[in-house]
Amino acid sequence: MKSESEMTILVIDDEQNIREGSQRILSRMGYRVLTAANGQQGLALVQAQPVSIVLLDLKMPGMDGMEVLTHIRLFDPEILVIVITGYATIETAIEAMKKGAYDFIPKPFEPDQLRIVINRARERLRLIDETRRLERERERNLADLGTEKSRIRTIVETLPNGVLVTNVEGRIALMNPAFRWLMEIEGEVPAGAPVESCIAEAGLLQLIREVSKGKERNGAVDAKYEFAVGEQKFLQAIAKPVWSESGECVGAVVNLTDITTMKLLDRLKNEFVAKVSHELRSPLSTIHEQLALVLRDMAEKESSRDQYLLSRAKEKTQGLISLIGDLLDLSHIEAGNVCKDRKPIHLAELLKNIVDFLGTKAKAKRQRLDLELPPEPLPLIEADPMAIESIFGNLITNAIHYTPEEGAINVRVTLEPGDEATTAAVTTAGVKSNPWIRVDVIDNGFGIEERHLENIFKRFYRVKNEKTRFITGTGLGLPIVKGLLDELGGRITVQSVPDHGSTFTVWLPLCQE
Template identity: 50%
Template sequence: MSDGWQPTIMVVDDEDSIRLAVERILTRIDCKVLMAANGQECLGLLDRDKVDIILLDLKMPGMDGMEVHQRIREIDDSILVIIITGYATIETAIEAMKQGAYDFIPKPFEAEQLRLVIKRALDKLYLTRETERLEEERRNTLFDLATEKSRTRSIVEAMPNGVMVTNSQGQVVLMNQAVREQLGLDQDCEIGQAVASYVPDQDLCSFVTSVGQGPDSGEVSTCELDMGREVTLLVKARPIRGDHGEHHGSVVVFVDISAIRKLDRLKSEFVAKVSHELRSPLSTIHEQMAMVIQDLLEQEGLIQDQRILSRVQERTKGLINLVEDLLDLSKLEAGAAYQNVDDVQVEDLLTRLIGYLRDQAQGKDQELNLYLPSKQAAPVRADPKALESVFTNVISNALKYTPQQGRVDVTLKADQPGKLVLLVADNGYGIDEEEQDRIFERFYRIKDEKTRFITGSGLGLPIVKGILDDLGGSIRVQSTKGEGSTFEIVLPTEDRG
């Protein structure tokens, strides 16, 4: 940089080729480069060296990228973290940006892409250094900052992301060219008005004006703004504090994430289309296999063939279940999964469902019990198919992960106004404490010597959580390895007490 500052950049990636390629690119733009092959090595280097920017891969063995990102923020939240992500982890990259990551770059990337992302980060760092220097030299008001023809203003104007600065009264005192274009404002519109004069969304106005009003947690507040025409902006805001903690205003950054959202939508559409095309032929194969097995049962001496075909039928059924889960997931992501909302009496739904699932339990000589409250509970406002999907997934899982002659108890409680609590308790294999949060991640499945033969897609519980989130409910688990698990589902009711 022009003042002799040489930034330090750390590359955290488990692929040697990625680290070496990035090092060659960055050393040519006069940056000091540190390299780490995993999260632990990264945190160790942070104890010894001052780092300005970290390029962080999300998918690494051991400590994953999200956990490393959280630890980095705890150590030094001034470090700019740029996420290295593949297309399969786009959603996680967005979540990381909401939690404070500065930017992301998708694999595979070209040298020019990397240089552009790093240049934006260096511009931001230089702006921060200049702002701190100016704050030391003079204590001007934020309105002075808006009119000062300084290097800082030039840098702000040149930034590719939109930047808006407000004062303590919620008036806009600085806007760069990018934010004017993003919000569709006239290039010569005057500053000094309230945020609502420039921002078309009332919720976003409330979000911007509320930043800094409460205690300063040090966190960056985020929200999304749908501008229409398939344009989505990620809005990040942070309060400006004085020497004694007084609120001077807020800095708001607008990042265009339209490409990420479009890619995410295309992925969902692709999954839905492929799943739909697979469901019909798989169902036909499954039905034809059942007919063949029935014919074999009527003949003698073909027991081995019957066993082989039964195994094929079981695998085909597993594929059909996977397809159904993928379809449910794509509908849930599109916001069109469950639209036939009605008042649902949960006791009636559970009674019918338990009657159906008892056949599954009897196949393993298991005990399946249902306990209902003595007084009829208030109804739940939801799509009946959505609730049936939630209950079927959780109770079927309890039966699958409970051995022969085990027990599953389903208990509905209605002793708290405004909500129902459903407990599904089993005395099955149990879940390790460190895996209890991960079972709600997509495609994550617990595999050990007792459960590795249990078929499943790893999508059931994520779908359950997504439905409950939409309903304003929740799900959590308590479990002890080898002793069993209890899933607690909370649902809001029409009775608000």
């Protein structure tokens, strides 16, 4: 779009005062202005140099305005012609506009009237230029898209994983050969066919329909579904919605992976862990009980050294028993055998029971353990009560262990809006989630150095220093917490300052209405 100083306006009128007055007004607005006293002079100027807007008097001697308008339209139809009429009727102006005039202005006119008409014409020219620019860009993008589309299709067709793309209605936009092979679909599947025409697995169909419409599953970024094809093939589908720039869901992409080998390895590993754990737990429990009996008998003999050694042996035995229990819990989580018994539960009542139960352990260290609930009743959450007890039992027990005597542990419960919870826990572009319940387990204990924070949810990882090396633990409590929260669609984060304490924050999704 030309600037005002680059835009030329031609005034064609047989009245000198109209030409000079228009030139003064338009020049002050920053335009380059040419004038002509009759139609022949005006047409010569139009043909000699670029003109954007023409102010044209309809009543002139010799060649009248209508004839000049016709010649201008034949020479350059993009020039905007504004007719000036003093004696003609509105019908004459309308006739001129039918022949291609852009607008009209009656004589005599005020400066403001002229400014308004010229600014309107300038805006029209700006819109025309913008339309052309967008059209050129669209054509260029279409050419680029044609090349890029060919490349992308070639890449997708050769991927080893199955790829399915659907629109918002759940109809197939693209399906690569690997997807057809994994799902044992024979022949080509035409674009636009409903997914039901070639997929029979009910759970997978439901996943595709929900994600294609932009629905979330427990606040998860990616929705997953595992299923079997036949007796020996296990597949995992990961679906993700596709969002437009305006935040509207336009469909979904489903990635299909063969996890048969992983399943067989997991089965062998779980069987091994279960067998070894069973064989070790019974003798260790027996040893633990016998050590407890010996320690009771030795209490009367006052042998402090022997008592210390046996107490440490008893602690280590209890640690091994806890390790076996944690290993079994982890194997159950990995096998997907947890969080099956989901039902609406009152989190406040469950937390009260956990805090009351662990209060004895806190009192033994002269610690203060408090539960802080919001004044309004909490809505229900849908979860496995045993999983919730394990999550907060682990977190509060850790807080007690890693807080010195006479310390304080506070369990604070709040109701958070969906956007804040998703920002802190997991971000999903273009999606607004339901509200979450937030639970903070806060202590003023030893704290964790920043370099350890990214590793504390890894198996067997323990932070050991002069203050914590005598604390017995398996290094599996936090991995169990995270695994259970992943199954429930929840999230956990941690903030900690050495020697000032730690805050573990858990988000739990509410029941879907």
